[in-house]
Amino acid sequence: xxxxxxxxxxxxxxxxxxxxxxxxxxxxxxxxxxxxxxxxxxxxxxxxxxxxxxxxxxxxxxxxxxxxxxxxxxxxxxxxxxxxxxxxxxxxxxxxxxxxxxxxxxxxxxxxxxxxxxxxxxxxxxxxxxxxxxxxxxxxxxxxxxxxxxxxxxxxxxxxxxxxxxxxxxxxxxxxxxxxxxxxxxxxxxxxxxxxxxxxxxxxxxxxxxxxxxxxxxxxxxxxxxxxxxxxxxxxxxxxxxxxxxxxxxxxxxxxxxxxxxxxxxxxxxxxxxxxxxxxxxxxxxxxxxxxxxxx
Numbered sequence: 001x002x003x004x005x006x007x008x009x010x011x012x013x014x015x016x017x018x019x020x021x022x023x024x025x026x027x028x029x030x031x032x033x034x035x036x037x038x039x040x041x042x043x044x045x046x047x048x049x050x051x052x053x054x055x056x057x058x059x060x061x062x063x064x065x066x067x068x069x070x071x072x073x074x075x076x077x078x079x080x081x082x083x084x085x086x087x088x089x090x091x092x093x094x095x096x097x098x099x100x101x102x103x104x105x106x107x108x109x110x111x112x113x114x115x116x117x118x119x120x121x122x123x124x125x126x127x128x129x130x131x132x133x134x135x136x137x138x139x140x141x142x143x144x145x146x147x148x149x150x151x152x153x154x155x156x157x158x159x160x161x162x163x164x165x166x167x168x169x170x171x172x173x174x175x176x177x178x179x180x181x182x183x184x185x186x187x188x189x190x191x192x193x194x195x196x197x198x199x200x201x202x203x204x205x206x207x208x209x210x211x212x213x214x215x216x217x218x219x220x221x222x223x224x225x226x227x228x229x230x231x232x233x234x235x236x237x238x239x240x241x242x243x244x245x246x247x248x249x250x251x252x253x254x255x256x257x258x259x260x261x262x263x264x265x266x267x268x269x270x271x272x273x274x275x276x277x278x279x280x281x282x283x284x285x286x287x288x289x290x291x292x293x294x295x296x
Contacts, residue, residue, distance in 0.1 A: 007079055009043040010072045012036055013051060017069050020059045093275045097124040098134040098146035101220035102196050102237060103262045104283075114285045119278035128219075130194050138265055145266035145276055147283060149237065151199070151258040161263035164283045167237040169196065169257040171248040177230040181253025186214035188223050188232030199258060200235035207255040237262075 015025045022033045029036070044051050051065035061069065104111060108128075115122060129137075131148035138146040147164065173179060179186070185204060189197045204211045214232035217223050220240060227234035228242035237260065241247060248254045262283065266276040 003046050005046065005075065006043070007076065009039050009046075010076055012039040013043055013065075014069065014072050014076060016040065016052070016059060017061055017065065022059065092121055092123050093272065094123050094125070095144040095272065095275055095279075096142070097126050097279065098137060098143040098148075099126055099128055100131040100134055100146075100148045101128055102131065102190070102194075102240070103147045103149040104220075107239065111282050111285075115278060115282035118281065118285070119275070122275050122278050124279070130190070132193055132195055135265065138267075141267075144269075144272065145264060145279060147262065147264050147279075149196070149260055149262050151260050161265045162280055164262045164264055164280060166259075166261050167239050169199065169235060169260045170238050170241065171233055171235060171252075171254045171257070172227055172241045172245045173233045173248060174228055174230040174242075174245050177233070179233065185209055185211040185254070186232040187211050188215040188226040188234045189213060190220060190223055191216050191218050196235055203255050203257055209255070 012025065012029060012031075015028050016022070016036065019025050019028065022036050025031075026033050026036045031039075040051065047068075049064045049068075050062050051068065053060045053062055099108065101108070112124075112126065115124065127143075131150065134143070134146040134148055137143055148161075149167070150161075187200060189200060192198070201211065215223065215226040217226070220236070223234055223236070224240060224242045226232055227236075227245055233248070233254075234241075234245075235257065238247070250256055264276070264280050264283070266272070266279075
């Protein structure tokens with residue numbers, strides 16, 4: 001039959017081992033000498049071993065008691081740590097977070113779940129939008145932080161923000177959508193204003209390729225569904241390409257798109273540095289490659 005070791009008895013034993021005095025142990029634990037003696041006897045009875053050799057003047061641990069002391073300390077440390085973590089109220093930090101759908105590649109649920117599990121003290125009020133409006137609202141002080149997509153500068157110069165990951169824009173279409181180079185491109189895009197929409201049309205026009213809006217929506221999920229259904233050719237981040245869809249490029253008759261990256265802009269507030277680090281880690285913690293594997 002298993003033996004249960006009472007935490008109160010273990011704490012009494014450890015204290016007595018350290019003080020070698022029933023009086024001092026009773027004072028430390030707020031108990032009488034007789035209570036300390038009774039607890040010690042109960043523990044020895046449960047273990048079936050003597051823990052101390054006692055005389056009218058001394059309290060000396062037995063060889064078994066000396067060996068058991070390390071185990072008792074470890075049990076108490078684990079118990080106290082569990083109690084502390086279970087009863088300590090988290091200091092919840094509230095932030096307003098703007099996120100561009102094109103910046104998440106359809107991974108927003110995974111990102112938010114990652115943030116919730118790794119930073120339970122962060123409570124984010126999340127708003128989806130397009131990158132241009134989000135960065136404008138951020139600069140106006142309406143958000144604590146925003147995650148947006150932007151094209152990279154060709155000269156490599158810094159343009160602010162914290163780089164989260166590279167995710168170049170690509171053309172994509174479903175295998176059953178029949179389209180040949182030279183034909184008008186049926187676009188599936190997010191409604192204007194949208195930088196990716198503008199980039200797609202500007203790139204096609206610069207290459208002299210005719211196009212029309214075959215499907216327009218205000219959210220990326222609907223555009224992904226339209227591309228997967230063969231309603232049009234999408235322009236989106238590589239990580240957002242729907243399962244089973246092809247990626248097209250110059251060899252397929254479509255021009256190259258600008259290189260792209262996802263960045264975090266956060267207000268300068270040293271008290272929120274750890275919170276913004278947690279947001280950045282959440283986006284980086286769900287790698288683009290992993291999202292691509294799940295869509296394969």
